[in-house]
Amino acid sequence: MNPNPQTETFRGQELEVAAQAYIDLLKRILTRFIGQEEFAEIFYHKRSWQEKVFAPIKAVLNTKGYVMCKRVPFDPAARTVGIDWPPGAETMVGLRRLDNIEHCVKSVIADGVPGDLVETGVWRGGSCILMRAILKAYGVSDRIVWLAESFEGLPTSTHADDLLLRPPIFRACASQISRGLSEAS
Numbered sequence: 048m049n050p051n052p053q054t055e056t057f058r059g060q061e062l063e064v065a066a067q068a069y070i071d072l073l074k075r076i077l078t079r080f081i082g083q084e085e086f087a088e089i090f091y092h093k094r095s096w097q098e099k100v101f102a103p104i105k106a107v108l109n110t111k112g113y114v115m116c117k118r119v120p121f122d123p124a125a126r127t128v129g130i131d132w133p134p135g136a137e138t139m140v141g142l143r144r145l146d147n148i149e150h151c152v153k154s155v156i157a158d159g160v161p162g163d164l165v166e167t168g169v170w171r172g173g174s175c176i177l178m179r180a181i182l183k184a185y186g187v188s189d190r191i192v193w194l195a196e197s198f199e200g201l202p203t204s205t206h207a208d209d210l211l212l213r214p215p216i217f218r219a220c221a222s223q224i225s226r227g228l229s230e231a232s
């Protein structure tokens with residue numbers, strides 16, 4: 048049976064709408080753009096009064112399997128541009144930068160630019176999860192998404208004024224990355 052061009056076009060449009068809805072929803076999930084208060088593990092500046100007060104309590108709580116957290120109110124403006132540290136999200140880059148990744152991946156597909164995709168410094172892998180999801184949504188199976196990660200978080204600052212402890216939230220975890228990738232594909 049010959050395909051009806053009008054029906055095929057309609058199906059193509061429906062698929063495009065479904066693909067875009069999936070990508071838009073995924074971006075909100077990966078950034079936890081869900082409007083809810085979250086909880087983040089407490090960290091503090093070296094030699095601060097908070098370190099003196101919290102460190103011993105934290106040490107005891109940790110031995111009992113508890114984690115000391117603080118409330119993190121949801122700030123849509125900050126999460127949009129990626130200037131907060133989302134405690135539970137797979138990416139910290141925010142919605143607008145994910146839009147940019149989406150634009151770049153779609154451009155290389157549409158323009159037939161050859162090659163694989165890579166992110167260097169993936170943290171929890173959310174940006175790569177999005178890249179893989181876009182490739183899948185558009186039926187692209189001949190490109191690999193490569194992930195590079197030190198698993199050491201941010202390098203220790205050598206700046207005299209920078210007393211911030213390296214926050215644990217920055218430490219990437221291989222099992223968290225692979226869980227995220229397998230759940231999204």
Ligand SMILES: C[S@@+](CC[C@H](N)C(=O)[O-])C[C@H]1O[C@@H](n2cnc3c(N)ncnc32)[C@H](O)[C@@H]1O
Nearest residue numbers: 138139140168169170174196197198199200219
């Ligand atoms: C700001 S986070 C990246 C955020 C990530 N792109 C996202 O979508 O949320 C920086 C990441 O780079 C990693 N990193 C820092 N120095 C690195 C290096 N020399 N090589 C590879 N990864 C590095 C850190 O461990 C951390 O996971």
